[in-house]
Amino acid sequence: MNRTMSLIGKSLAVLLIGLLVVPAAAWCKEPYKIGGLFSVTGPSSFLGDPEKKSLELAIDEINARGGIDGHLLEAVIYDTEGDPGKTNLNASKLMTKDNVIAIIGPSLTPTTLAIVPLAEKQPVPLISCAAGILITEPVKPWVFKTAQSDVLAVAAIYGHMQKKNIKKVGIITVESAYGESGRDQLTAQAPKFGIQVVQAETFGAKDTDMTAQLTKVRSAQPEAVICWGTNPGPAVIARNFQQMGFKIPLYQSHGVASPKFVELAGEAAENIVLPAGKILVTDQLPDSDPQKAVLKRYVEQFTGRFKQPVSPFGGYAYDAMMILAKALEGTEGKKDAVRKRIEEVRGLVGVTGTFNFSPQDHNGLGPDAFVMVQIQNGKFKVIDQ
Amino acid sequence: MRNAFFVLVIAVVGLSVSNAYHFQLLTFIGINTLLALGLNMLMGYAGQISLGHAAFYGLGAYATAILTVHLNWSPWLALPVAVVLTVVIAFLVALPMLRLSGFYLGMGTLGFGMIGYIIFREWSRFTGGDSGLVGIPSLELGPISFASARNYFYLVWAVVLVCLLLCERLVDSRVGRGLRAIHDSEQAAAAMGIDTSRLKIQIFVLSAVFAALAGFLYAHLVNFISPGSFDFLVSVRIVTMVVIGGMASIWGSLLGASLLTVLPEFLQAFADSEMIVYGLILMVIMIFLPQGLTRGIMDAYEGARTRKASKSASINS
Amino acid sequence: MQEFLQYVFSGVTNGSVYAIIALGFSMLFSMTGLINFAQGEFVMLGALGMISLWKGAGLPLPAAIVLSTIGVSAVGLLLERAAIRNVRKPHPIVLVIVTIGASIFLRGAGMIGWGKESYSSPAFSRQGAFEVAGATLLPQSLFILAAVLLIVFGLQFFHRRTLTGKAMLACAISKRAAWLQGIPSERLVLLAFALSAGMGAIGGILIAPISMSSYDMGMTLGLKGFCAAMLGGLGSSLGAVLGGLLLGLLEAFGVGFFSSSLKDAIAFVLLLGILYVRPGGILGAKVVKRF
Numbered sequence: 004m005n006r007t008m009s010l011i012g013k014s015l016a017v018l019l020i021g022l023l024v025v026p027a028a029a030w031c032k033e034p035y036k037i038g039g040l041f042s043v044t045g046p047s048s049f050l051g052d053p054e055k056k057s058l059e060l061a062i063d064e065i066n067a068r069g070g071i072d073g074h075l076l077e078a079v080i081y082d083t084e085g086d087p088g089k090t091n092l093n094a095s096k097l098m099t100k101d102n103v104i105a106i107i108g109p110s111l112t113p114t115t116l117a118i119v120p121l122a123e124k125q126p127v128p129l130i131s132c133a134a135g136i137l138i139t140e141p142v143k144p145w146v147f148k149t150a151q152s153d154v155l156a157v158a159a160i161y162g163h164m165q166k167k168n169i170k171k172v173g174i175i176t177v178e179s180a181y182g183e184s185g186r187d188q189l190t191a192q193a194p195k196f197g198i199q200v201v202q203a204e205t206f207g208a209k210d211t212d213m214t215a216q217l218t219k220v221r222s223a224q225p226e227a228v229i230c231w232g233t234n235p236g237p238a239v240i241a242r243n244f245q246q247m248g249f250k251i252p253l254y255q256s257h258g259v260a261s262p263k264f265v266e267l268a269g270e271a272a273e274n275i276v277l278p279a280g281k282i283l284v285t286d287q288l289p290d291s292d293p294q295k296a297v298l299k300r301y302v303e304q305f306t307g308r309f310k311q312p313v314s315p316f317g318g319y320a321y322d323a324m325m326i327l328a329k330a331l332e333g334t335e336g337k338k339d340a341v342r343k344r345i346e347e348v349r350g351l352v353g354v355t356g357t358f359n360f361s362p363q364d365h366n367g368l369g370p371d372a373f374v375m376v377q378i379q380n381g382k383f384k385v386i387d388q
Numbered sequence: 389m390r391n392a393f394f395v396l397v398i399a400v401v402g403l404s405v406s407n408a409y410h411f412q413l414l415t416f417i418g419i420n421t422l423l424a425l426g427l428n429m430l431m432g433y434a435g436q437i438s439l440g441h442a443a444f445y446g447l448g449a450y451a452t453a454i455l456t457v458h459l460n461w462s463p464w465l466a467l468p469v470a471v472v473l474t475v476v477i478a479f480l481v482a483l484p485m486l487r488l489s490g491f492y493l494g495m496g497t498l499g500f501g502m503i504g505y506i507i508f509r510e511w512s513r514f515t516g517g518d519s520g521l522v523g524i525p526s527l528e529l530g531p532i533s534f535a536s537a538r539n540y541f542y543l544v545w546a547v548v549l550v551c552l553l554l555c556e557r558l559v560d561s562r563v564g565r566g567l568r569a570i571h572d573s574e575q576a577a578a579a580m581g582i583d584t585s586r587l588k589i590q591i592f593v594l595s596a597v598f599a600a601l602a603g604f605l606y607a608h609l610v611n612f613i614s615p616g617s618f619d620f621l622v623s624v625r626i627v628t629m630v631v632i633g634g635m636a637s638i639w640g641s642l643l644g645a646s647l648l649t650v651l652p653e654f655l656q657a658f659a660d661s662e663m664i665v666y667g668l669i670l671m672v673i674m675i676f677l678p679q680g681l682t683r684g685i686m687d688a689y690e691g692a693r694t695r696k697a698s699k700s701a702s703i704n705s
Numbered sequence: 706m707q708e709f710l711q712y713v714f715s716g717v718t719n720g721s722v723y724a725i726i727a728l729g730f731s732m733l734f735s736m737t738g739l740i741n742f743a744q745g746e747f748v749m750l751g752a753l754g755m756i757s758l759w760k761g762a763g764l765p766l767p768a769a770i771v772l773s774t775i776g777v778s779a780v781g782l783l784l785e786r787a788a789i790r791n792v793r794k795p796h797p798i799v800l801v802i803v804t805i806g807a808s809i810f811l812r813g814a815g816m817i818g819w820g821k822e823s824y825s826s827p828a829f830s831r832q833g834a835f836e837v838a839g840a841t842l843l844p845q846s847l848f849i850l851a852a853v854l855l856i857v858f859g860l861q862f863f864h865r866r867t868l869t870g871k872a873m874l875a876c877a878i879s880k881r882a883a884w885l886q887g888i889p890s891e892r893l894v895l896l897a898f899a900l901s902a903g904m905g906a907i908g909g910i911l912i913a914p915i916s917m918s919s920y921d922m923g924m925t926l927g928l929k930g931f932c933a934a935m936l937g938g939l940g941s942s943l944g945a946v947l948g949g950l951l952l953g954l955l956e957a958f959g960v961g962f963f964s965s966s967l968k969d970a971i972a973f974v975l976l977l978g979i980l981y982v983r984p985g986g987i988l989g990a991k992v993v994k995r996f
Contacts, residue, residue: 043660046921048816049821087610087616091412092409092416095409098409112519113612116520116522120612178518180614207925209924209925211718211719211926215711215715215716216965219961235823239915242915246843247711263822269825437798487981487984488980489984492980492984496980498928498932499973499977503977506967506970510970620928621924627802631799631802660813662813664814668806670803670805671788675791675803678794678799
């Protein structure tokens with residue numbers, strides 16, 4: 004309770020300072036309304052909660068600068084609870100009742116796909132924070148996304164394996180859209196890297212013990228195991244993996260790229276290799292890395308304001324807002340112009356990576372969005388650039 | 389009289405509302421009313437619980453989605469196929485299932501619902517798996533396009549109206565009396581010459597068809613479906629709508645569905661406390677109005693009238 | 706052979722977890738004829754409460770376990786006193802919805818109290834995993850199994866040998882007859898709630914070290930526990946254990962010999978098969994209840 008109060012106090016202070024700094028011109032113009040749809044509660048709150056906070060952060064940052072062309076930004080954020088039906092309803096509320104210029108979110112692939120038809124019909128620019136490639140492939144004029152596609156993460160893992168001369172892998176994926184997309188990509192890209200998937204297993208997000216699946220994976224004699232999921236399941240797998248005395252390397256996905264994973268898995272996290280966004284290893288980046296400054300500022304602001312460690316997911320919403328802010332400049336809030344200008348955003352350095360949009364590419368990220376890291380002594384260490 | 393009034397309300401609402409979001413909300417209420425209505429026939433009148441109705445809801449949605457997306461059928465052709473499929477599956481499920489009773493029937497239907505959910509999820513070649521199935525077409529009927537929120541609202545509520553009337557007729561018929569007899573005592577009903585198992589199966593199939601119809605309407609409204617919309621929690625939500633609205637009350641289904649659809653929209657303001665408030669409201673309604681809202685409101689009204697009547701009587705004497 | 710044994714161990718571990726939750730369902734049902742859908746939330750509260758007291762507040766482990774169990778029992782008492790007892794017409798389905806409301810409420814409270822993150826707990830003993838014929842067995846699995854057996858025998862002893870336990874059985878048979886004999890049935894119902902909530906808490910405490918705990922862990926576990934209780938036969942504590950272990954083994958072998966993505970479906974198909982053959986569960990009496 005106290006924390007909430009102090010938070011409110013601080014936000015008020017920020018607002019007040021903002022009001023003093025904002026040039027007088029901003030007062031005359033109507034604010035731009037930006038819609039946000041995140042799974043703030045429910046099973047995917049680990050995505051939606053930091054995303055919502057990051058969007059608020061980005062908006063306050065832009066408003067402190069004086070807004071866009073003198074227009075302040077105003078966020079209208081709804082909780083989807085990860086339910087497609089509810090997301091659809093809330094999206095329609097944002098579009099027709101709140102009359103937002105653009106929507107940021109939702110957090111999940113199914114919830115995004117549930118509002119893509121609405122966004123196209125209305126139309127309203129939509130910048131999703133979900134990873135699924137179905138969102139931007141095939142390209143839909145009004146739909147963009149900022150999260151890295153699993154395509155890149157899988158390529159990063161397989162690239163690393165190729166160097167280690169690993170040819171046979173067992174995979175174990177979570178039963179969700181995230182795990183499914185990981186499994187599809189892992190199987191689809193394997194031949195390209197000369198790798199064979201010898202056993203594919205799945206686990207329920209809330210299963211308590213995964214030794215049965217791991218036993219089956221072990222019997223296929225792979226040279227490495229890849230686990231694809233988001234906390235806490237993969238931490239249970241890491242523990243079971245260690246307890247069962249596996250002697251082969253364990254790879255995880257970027258879905259667990261946060262200190263929380265190490266906290267949950269404890270010693271079992273040692274030596275696990277995974278692809279991660281650069282936010283996880285900000286300190287280890289060379290100063291020449293263009294993202295370093297952006298990441299540092301974001302991390303400082305987020306931890307300073309919300310008194311909690313940054314998540315690898317919040318950046319999706321932060322980047323989406325920054326892209327939108329750039330696109331909004333000089334459009335006077337005309338949706339058609341905004342949409343067109345998002346496609347023209349090039350070289351925007353964000354938290355997740357450097358975005359280069361085009362009419363053919365509505366995700367805009369390149370392979371540099373990921374680095375391979377290994378957990379050593381409870382810390383994430385970059386192992387190849 | 390009541391029905392004419394209902395038609396009038398729908399028409400007036402349809403003409404006076406202009407915002408697409410409000411139409412969408414009302415359309416969702418209509419779809420949920422269909423779900424609640426079907427289950428209410430089963431729970432309230434036949435006294436059989438189902439914790440797996442989301443599977444039939446999903447069956448309707450997936451049947452039409454697969455036929456229209458993968459095979460490019462017209463939705464109007466997919467609809468009868470979905471209904472027939474539901475009838476067949478519901479019949480096959482009901483045969484062994486309705487031998488169970490009480491919580492065991494709940495368990496059995498729950499199991500059926502879980503199996504349905506897993507099939508939606510795992511048969512990914514056709515269902516799109518966890519990510520869902522995209523590209524479900526909007527409905528069109530000659531020159532009328534139901535892509536417009538207002539038209540879809542009218543369509544859904546027309547279906548709701550037809551189903552409401554059907555249920556009203558059914559309840560007042562021989563079948564309805566048979567059902568209520570089963571509800572009170574199955575043995576007594578059987579002794580009176582009612583073919584109880586046949587009647588129970590018929591009602592089960594009817595309620596499954598209502599759910600499938602709702603699924604059909606949902607799929608063509610959102611143009612996208614994923615397994616998450618048809619999981620166990622959805623089954624529980626349908627049961628909750630029935631009980632909150634009032635069991636064995638046709639209009640109660642409407643009330644329960646409306647409340648549970650609109651309530652979360654209002655509770656958004658509570659942000660993280662939403663679940664606490666929602667849980668409390670459920671508990672409070674059930675504690676104080678265990679027979680549901682319709683009966684509760686009617687009782688309160690009757691109570692007020694008798695109090696008033698007795699008051700005036702005492703003044704007169 | 707090694708694999709077979711590993712499936713058995715995995716099945717028994719998960720099965721014991723289900724069994725302990727099923728016991729909570731079953732004991733409350735035999736006493737009150739009520740299915741408490743908030744049982745899974747007691748599991749969540751037990752696990753998170755223990756972790757907070759042990760790791761957060763730095764209490765010794767036994768104290769954390771006891772305090773957490775007592776705390777959750779108190780929540781169970783409160784649920785009965787504040788909600789269930791006040792229901793004007795205690796029809797079974799109405800009570801079920803009340804407990805569903807309670808479970809949503811408790812989940813929301815858990816979310817506010819502990820946040821949306823997961824928590825992990827170290828194992829209770831420093832002892833590493835055992836190896837039996839090449840298969841791995843965790844000491845924690847043995848703890849859980851031991852706790853299940855202890856609870857079953859404790860319950861048997863309680864019902865057979867103590868006056869309160871006998872009075873409780875009498876209430877379960879007929880509340881009215883028991884009341885006429887001077888048994889304070891209301892107080893016993895209260896006790897049943899506290900006991901079953903405490904059992905849920907113990908389940909959560911024991912699962913915490915093998916799995917991860919978060920505010921929404923209760924739903925799946927509650928569901929599985931409910932299935933286990935039904936499978937074994939509602940109201941029979943031995944049946945609950947049997948049902949739990951059977952469900953756990955079915956899942957493990959489903960993974961081993963069919964497919965892990967279909968493991969739940971396999972388990973449920975077999976459950977339905979068993980229900981078809983024995984509509985009252987494996988050890989259950991025939992229950993006829995209408996909604």
